[in-house]
Amino acid sequence: MPSDRPEWHGGPSYGVRGTIQVRTGAGNEPGTWQSWGMAAQINPSILSADFARLAEEAKAVEGADWLHVDVMDNHFVPNLTLGVPVVESLARATDTPLDCHLMIEDADRWAPQYVEAGAGSVTFHVEAAAAPVRLAREIRAKGARASMALKPATPIEPYEDLLPELDMLLIMTVEPGFGGQAFLDIMLPKIRRTRELISKHGLELWLQVDGGVSASTIERCAEAGADVFVAGSAVYGAADPAQAVRALRTQAEEATARASWACDH
Numbered sequence: 001m002p003s004d005r006p007e008w009h010g011g012p013s014y015g016v017r018g019t020i021q022v023r024t025g026a027g028n029e030p031g032t033w034q035s036w037g038m039a040a041q042i043n044p045s046i047l048s049a050d051f052a053r054l055a056e057e058a059k060a061v062e063g064a065d066w067l068h069v070d071v072m073d074n075h076f077v078p079n080l081t082l083g084v085p086v087v088e089s090l091a092r093a094t095d096t097p098l099d100c101h102l103m104i105e106d107a108d109r110w111a112p113q114y115v116e117a118g119a120g121s122v123t124f125h126v127e128a129a130a131a132p133v134r135l136a137r138e139i140r141a142k143g144a145r146a147s148m149a150l151k152p153a154t155p156i157e158p159y160e161d162l163l164p165e166l167d168m169l170l171i172m173t174v175e176p177g178f179g180g181q182a183f184l185d186i187m188l189p190k191i192r193r194t195r196e197l198i199s200k201h202g203l204e205l206w207l208q209v210d211g212g213v214s215a216s217t218i219e220r221c222a223e224a225g226a227d228v229f230v231a232g233s234a235v236y237g238a239a240d241p242a243q244a245v246r247a248l249r250t251q252a253e254e255a256t257a258r259a260s261w262a263c264d265h
């Protein structure tokens with residue numbers, strides 16, 4: 001893998017098993033597609049940011065792949081954050097695409113509104129969706145990436161047949177509801193089993209982890225098979241959030257390069 005990340009133009013393109021190609025030509029020039037090892041995307045969670053300064057806090061992590069937006073309704077989880085109007089404003093205030101993680105009941109009803117609000121990826125919890133296949137199709141049809149989340153006690157196995165309907169699967173590595181909790185190591189086997197299912201079916205499905213992801217846990221997640229990493233306190237609690245994003249990405253990419261799941265591409 002090259003030691004310096006090349007300058008990207010037009011965003012990355014993902015191949016099978018997380019390989020990443022980037023276009024290095026500027027403007028409308030054709031440019032060249034350059035292979036950039038295994039993808040590791042870092043999504044800072046604004047749950048740990050200052051909610052009175054969201055636009056500035058988004059700018060503080062420019063260079064992040066996505067901005068992770070935690071929507072909580074005080075019913076599905078015992079905490080309350082923000083909703084559609086804030087997502088609409090944030091989408092206008094930043095060029096970083098929004099990764100909306102809905103920790104809300106009645107996801108079937110609300111998730112499509114977050115696509116309309118400007119989210120590039122919308123994650124619903126399977127525990128809160130009455131018809132996850134219909135909902136994933138609706139999110140995709142409206143133009144966003146469709147993603148499904150599993151709480152720690154929810155197994156992946158019953159959902160194997162649904163995976164082709166999704167662009168990303170989120171494995172919670174804490175009980176959802178709050179930032180700053182300790183990473184649950186007991187989720188690592190579920191991450192490994194999910195990566196095996198993705199490989200078995202040859203899917204281009206991103207595997208996201210969320211909760212307690214930091215410099216001391218990200219390598220374990222990457223080695224187990226995650227390729228999208230949400231980090232709240234580890235990014236916004238750092239003196240230089242943008243540097244924290246770069247450091248986490250480097251750690252994750254190096255751990256991925258060592259991982260057996262990524263060796264056979």
Ligand code: DX5
Nearest residue numbers: 045176177179180212232233
């Ligand atoms: C928790 C949220 C997370 C949270 C992670 O329910 O879904 O996105 O912001 O925060 P950290 O990285 O501090 O555990």
Ligand code: ZN
Nearest residue numbers: 070101210230
């Ligand atoms: Zn989240």
